[in-house]
Amino acid sequence: MSPFSFILIAFMLGLVAMSFAFAGGAVIVALPLAALVIGAIGVLEFRKRIKQKRTMQDFRDQAKTSEVDFDERDRQTLVSE
Secondary structure, three states: OOHHHHHHHHHHHHHHHHHHHHOOOHHHHHHHHHHHHHHHHHHHHHHHHHHHHHHHHHHHHHHOOOOOOOOHHHHHHHOOO
């Protein structure tokens, strides 16, 4: 997770804790807001990891070697005597 994500999640958890400390109606707003923000960060991080995994798999597929075609001249130079 990025440092910004951690800071935002900590802020949302602090907002929920503060709303409980003041025991007001802020709990009604703070809990859904915190759940939405934390859930959105989770979804974004999940999508980023899937994209990163897909990119790495594409890189591996591109790096696979294919069959090399040698012509007669190549075969003559590869033969050890």
